[in-house]
Amino acid sequence: AQSVTQLGSHVSVSEGALVLLRCNYSSSVPPYLFWYVQYPNQGLQLLLKYTSAATLVKGINGFEAEFKKSETSFHLTKPSAHMSDAAEYFCAVSPPYGNNRLAFGKGNQVVVIP
């Protein structure tokens, strides 16, 4: 079964500083990987996804993530944090076939400090 691990439920970052959210996955087959963002009182919105094409994936709002098979990781980064990036971020994994549902990590609550 697939699973993801996100460490550190709360992440504080200064405005203008690098945002780095870590995601490590466990999968018996090459997975598909996703990052979602949830703003207060809203549903989850897809930020970006890896589907076995390019290992560096660019998403919305200046975010990107790199798939590293050797490290079983899919960390999310943004070079310069903005106040509007304050939200909760979820990593998710899916097999490329079979069981159809995503397995989500526990999420990172990002706080941006002015």
Add this chain to the structure above:
Amino acid sequence: GAGVSQSPSNKVTEKGKDVELRCDPISGHTALYWYRQSLGQGLEFLIYFQGNSAPDKSGLPSDRFSAERTGGSVSTLTIQRTQQEDSAVYLCASSLPTANYGYTFGSGTRLTVV
């Protein structure tokens, strides 16, 4: 429709009463998922539909929870004899037939049992 629509957006109910939560997925999305999000608990999978069938209902926490989907479209999640621990945000998502495409989430229904 243009997005996933959930109703009601908020529901306050008395302990012991039954509630119905509705999800209207994106037109053409054959897969539909229900998740529960409790404070500090992340996303808890409840049930997955492919068309009108539910091949995976392993996440339903008790027999008080049930869900159906009709016409390959609208889904209803029913909670009977609600308990205070049922208080949470219930999220619905839909996708094309495989999860590889990623989910589109609704804004959720916030259920409060008093």
